[in-house]
Amino acid sequence: MKSGKQPLVLDSSTLIALIKGKLLPHPALEQHFQWIIPALVYEEITRVPTPVTRTIEQLVQEGKVNVYSLDEDVRREIQAISSREKLGVGEISCCFVAEALNIGFFLCDDHKFIRRLSKIKEPRVANKVPLGFAFILATLFKMHHLDEETLKELFHRIVNENNWKNSIVEISNRRFLFDTLGIWVG
Amino acid sequence: MEINIDFALVEGLVKEFNLSPSELLRAALTDFYLRKSIAAHLKPLLHRMYAEGLISREELLIYVPSEDAMDIILGDEVGKKGAKIADEIWKTALGA
Numbered sequence: 493m494k495s496g497k498q499p500l501v502l503d504s505s506t507l508i509a510l511i512k513g514k515l516l517p518h519p520a521l522e523q524h525f526q527w528i529i530p531a532l533v534y535e536e537i538t539r540v541p542t543p544v545t546r547t548i549e550q551l552v553q554e555g556k557v558n559v560y561s562l563d564e565d566v567r568r569e570i571q572a573i574s575s576r577e578k579l580g581v582g583e584i585s586c587c588f589v590a591e592a593l594n595i596g597f598f599l600c601d602d603h604k605f606i607r608r609l610s611k612i613k614e615p616r617v618a619n620k621v622p623l624g625f626a627f628i629l630a631t632l633f634k635m636h637h638l639d640e641e642t643l644k645e646l647f648h649r650i651v652n653e654n655n656w657k658n659s660i661v662e663i664s665n666r667r668f669l670f671d672t673l674g675i676w677v678g
Numbered sequence: 679m680e681i682n683i684d685f686a687l688v689e690g691l692v693k694e695f696n697l698s699p700s701e702l703l704r705a706a707l708t709d710f711y712l713r714k715s716i717a718a719h720l721k722p723l724l725h726r727m728y729a730e731g732l733i734s735r736e737e738l739l740i741y742v743p744s745e746d747a748m749d750i751i752l753g754d755e756v757g758k759k760g761a762k763i764a765d766e767i768w769k770t771a772l773g774a
Contacts, residue, residue: 498771524771597763606756607748623760627767634768658721660753666722667729667757672764678722 497526501560501590503600504529504537504582505654505661509625511547513650517556520637521628527557528593530585532570534559560589573614579605587620597621599628601654601661625650626665630672640675647677700737725750 502510507529510516516527529537534552538545551557562570566588574581583605586598600606600622612618629646632638638646647665656662669675724742727733728750738747 498767597760597767607752609756610752621759621763622756623764624757626757627760627764630764631768631772634772658749660749660756663721663725663750663753664757664760666725667754668760668764670729671758671761676726678726 497524499526499528499593499595501528501530501586501593501595501598502533503586503598503602503605503622504533505601506599506625507533507537507548507557508544509601509650509654510628511544512653513625513646515625515628515632515646517551518632518637520632520635522556525631527551528560528589529557530582530589531559531561532567532585533582536582560592562588573617577608577612577614577617579608579612579617583622584614584617587617590620591616597623599623599625601625601656601665603656603660606660606664624661624665624668626668630669633673643669643673643675644677700733700741721746721750725754729754 507516515521534548537548548557552559562585567585570581570584570588573579573584577584580602583600583602586600590596590598596619598620601624602622606622609618609622626647629638629643633640633643647669651657651662651665654661666677669677720742724733724738724746728735728738735751738750742750
């Protein structure tokens with residue numbers, strides 16, 4: 493899975509939000525980043541067929557999104573951590589894939605995970621930083637593919653389409669944009 | 679009920695009425711509660727005030743329903759944490 497590109501491990505929450513927001517696939521991002529989803533996330537998403545899941549299946553078939561498989565014993569460990577920490581297997585498997593790829597972050601907009609983050613004891617999960625969909629917006633802004641107005645418009649559209657208005661997900665992504673770009677999306 | 683809050687207006691009110699941000703926050707919340715509204719309408723403003731250091735974690739926990747306060751505190755923390763590592767990622771991926 494080595495391509496010289498920065499791997500981005502995605503949880504279902506961010507993956508679906510980016511697809512709905514028409515930011516994935518994106519030719520400018522594909523030049524620099526490699527989209528990766530853990531097999532457990534892929535299996536979870538594609539269980540119920542919807543237009544979004546069909547798009548994900550197509551992206552995987554086209555090789556635009558890579559599915560990362562984990563051994564059976566690792567899967568069992570993920571299940572055990574999920575019950576112990578009361579977290580979804582998707583987010584935990586993202587942390588394990590990020591660990592395997594030697595990266596300290598993954599993309600996640602799951603409100604339950606963000607809320608529980610400060611209470612997580614498992615070090616392989618607690619030491620990973622979740623970045624939200626705003627990381628992609630900020631990246632496109634930095635690459636001059638978005639202006640400030642479009643960035644704000646997309647932010648609101650993604651928040652509304654995913655029912656994240658006034659949620660912890662909106663708050664974390666808003667703070668991220670404020671600190672990285674100095675833009676406050678109110 | 680849809681309310682748009684203008685942060686510049688809030689700053690103006692703080693100056694004009696010589697209120698501290700926490701007094702303004704208290705007044706706003708009391709008004710909202712009296713109207714049987716919910717604090718969710720104030721969340722973006724509260725978050726901005728918290729991010730700018732105009733109100734403290736303690737004030738949020740006192741004056742705002744706990745779930746809303748925790749969303750602001752924890753969400754803000756996660757956003758800040760992400761921002762700290764984003765530059766490194768951009769340097770590696772984009773060379774900028």
